[in-house]
Amino acid sequence: MQITKQADYAVRAVLYLSEHGNNRRTPTNKIAAKQKIPSSFLAKIISQLSIAGVVHTSRGAKGGVALSRPAREISLLDVVEAIDGPITLNECVIDASVCPFGDTCKVHEVWCKAHADLINKLSTTNFQTLAS
Numbered sequence: 727m728q729i730t731k732q733a734d735y736a737v738r739a740v741l742y743l744s745e746h747g748n749n750r751r752t753p754t755n756k757i758a759a760k761q762k763i764p765s766s767f768l769a770k771i772i773s774q775l776s777i778a779g780v781v782h783t784s785r786g787a788k789g790g791v792a793l794s795r796p797a798r799e800i801s802l803l804d805v806v807e808a809i810d811g812p813i814t815l816n817e818c819v820i821d822a823s824v825c826p827f828g829d830t831c832k833v834h835e836v837w838c839k840a841h842a843d844l845i846n847k848l849s850t851t852n853f854q855t856l857a858s
Contacts, residue, residue: 733809735763736771740780740805744797744853751790771809778808798854806848813848815841 738761758765775781782794816837818825825831
């Protein structure tokens, strides 16, 4: 499993915002320059993060992007899933009936455990911790 470049950029953008204060608005061009993210790509990412409730945006001379809630309340999982959708290591983790081996599958439990461990790690890692 590999997260997309878009999700990686989203994580870097949210981390940058977390490091510079929860309520501080930052212009997207500054985030793009500091995090080496193409500006046009960042605009799409910010839009998706805004829809997911991770950031809020404002236009105008004093506009920009800010976190929509404290960094301690935003997890890596929130950001990755806002961009890439739900994380699934294997489709059988979500629906065991798709496996042609059913109850006799020797790796099903491994997939389920790995999936649970990954989700747990991403959901318990927040941006306040990462920013400190």
